[in-house]
Amino acid sequence: MTDWFKVKNKVRENIFQRVKLEMIYCCEEHVDIALDTVVNEHETFPLLTKLDVDNLSTSCEYCRNSAVYIVANK
Numbered sequence: 001m002t003d004w005f006k007v008k009n010k011v012r013e014n015i016f017q018r019v020k021l022e023m024i025y026c027c028e029e030h031v032d033i034a035l036d037t038v039v040n041e042h043e044t045f046p047l048l049t050k051l052d053v054d055n056l057s058t059s060c061e062y063c064r065n066s067a068v069y070i071v072a073n074k
């Protein structure tokens with residue numbers, strides 16, 4: 001790994017820390033709660049991403065179902 005690459009990664013880490021990137025995994029049923037959580041906590045419009053079919057091993061943050069969406073504050 002070159003020094004330049006390390007510096008770049010460090011900068012990226014700092015940016016993520018500053019904006020406090022949050023990602024909530026949730027199932028179809030709890031997507032509303034996840035969206036509300038991001039809106040309330042970050043006062044920003046949430047970004048909703050549907051998970052790939054082969055990426056369904058993660059469970060919902062609010063129940064034990066498989067997560068279908070990721071809700072993030074951009």
Ligand SMILES: [Zn+2]
Pocket residue numbers: 026027028029030060061062063064065
């Ligand atoms: Zn759920």
